[in-house]
Amino acid sequence: MEVSTKQLRAFRLVAQHRNFTRAAESLFITPSGLSVLIRALEGRVGFRLFNRTTRHVELTPHGGELLAVIQRNLTELDAAIASIGRNRSQQSISLGTTPLVAANILPPAMRAFREQRPDVRIRLFDADLPTLIKMVEAGKLDMSLGIFKAMAGVRREPFFRFSLMAARAAKDDSPPRATTTWSSLDGETLIMLSSGHPHQQLIDRHLAQAGIKVQIGSVVNLLDTQIALVEAEEGIAIIPSFGMPVCRNRKVVVSQLISPVVRFDFHLISNRGRELPPGADEFTSFLKSYIASWAGRAGVL
Numbered sequence: 502m503e504v505s506t507k508q509l510r511a512f513r514l515v516a517q518h519r520n521f522t523r524a525a526e527s528l529f530i531t532p533s534g535l536s537v538l539i540r541a542l543e544g545r546v547g548f549r550l551f552n553r554t555t556r557h558v559e560l561t562p563h564g565g566e567l568l569a570v571i572q573r574n575l576t577e578l579d580a581a582i583a584s585i586g587r588n589r590s591q592q593s594i595s596l597g598t599t600p601l602v603a604a605n606i607l608p609p610a611m612r613a614f615r616e617q618r619p620d621v622r623i624r625l626f627d628a629d630l631p632t633l634i635k636m637v638e639a640g641k642l643d644m645s646l647g648i649f650k651a652m653a654g655v656r657r658e659p660f661f662r663f664s665l666m667a668a669r670a671a672k673d674d675s676p677p678r679a680t681t682t683w684s685s686l687d688g689e690t691l692i693m694l695s696s697g698h699p700h701q702q703l704i705d706r707h708l709a710q711a712g713i714k715v716q717i718g719s720v721v722n723l724l725d726t727q728i729a730l731v732e733a734e735e736g737i738a739i740i741p742s743f744g745m746p747v748c749r750n751r752k753v754v755v756s757q758l759i760s761p762v763v764r765f766d767f768h769l770i771s772n773r774g775r776e777l778p779p780g781a782d783e784f785t786s787f788l789k790s791y792i793a794s795w796a797g798r799a800g801v802l
Contacts, residue, residue: 596646598646634655643775668740
């Protein structure tokens with residue numbers, strides 16, 4: 502006969518209470534039922550666990566040795582069961598996006614969502630677009646946000662539409678502009694991102710189509726660096742409107758590029774072969790509303 506956890510818990514309770522009646526009450530069974538459990542355990546281990554009299558219940562030396570082992574293992578078992586229960590009750594969603602969005606847009610949105618759904622945990626991962634795609638394809642991320650092309654095996658849906666803005670160093674003697682025309686950029690020194698960025702490719706196409714000649718300043722890999730160089734008056738930049746939160750923390754002003762207004766889509770991607778976890782649809786709907794509210798206040802819708 503195998504040893505059951507019920508027998509082990511019964512043994513531990515008797516050892517703790519030094520009383521069969523009180524231990525039986527803790528297990529919601531009769532004292533005779535508890536005695537059956539203890540005798541079965543003693544029969545399985547091959548030695549007496551308790552010395553019993555009408556007034557006292559004491560552990561035998563062998564019983565004391567067994568209690569130390571059982572106490573440790575039952576504690577670990579209870580902790581594991583509790584941990585699994587907590588994980589099941591708390592839904593988890595892994596979301597990837599590019600560093601600037603991860604640092605400046607997602608954290609306050611996650612905090613606001615947590616106030617509504619404290620049982621849903623959002624795990625945020627920041628990386629470049631190729632890395633995000635690989636992680637979604639491998640099932641290491643539930644979803645990713647960014648400027649993604651259509652791909653086999655990847656579910657892609659429009660998430661939000663941003664626009665291109667002109668970013669300049671803020672100067673006391675120069676009031677900020679509401680708009681900037683593409684043609685007015687002719688001859689300006691532009692701080693650019695490397696050509697691997699999808700929105701930089703979009704910018705390059707519009708400059709070429711409009712026949713606008715610019716001076717190329719620094720070419721960097723991160724939008725944060727690009728904005729910092731604008732603040733340092735190394736040139737101006739054309740940035741996506743989701744970069745505006747960073748500009749607010751620097752002495753950089755932005756204006757919407759017009760004639761034409763150029764918009765582009767942010768997409769949400771996920772693995773076609775995997776179902777999204779519970780709570781994912783609710784979070785993405787919340788995030789769309791959160792960004793719409795922020796973008797509306799910023800005047801970039």
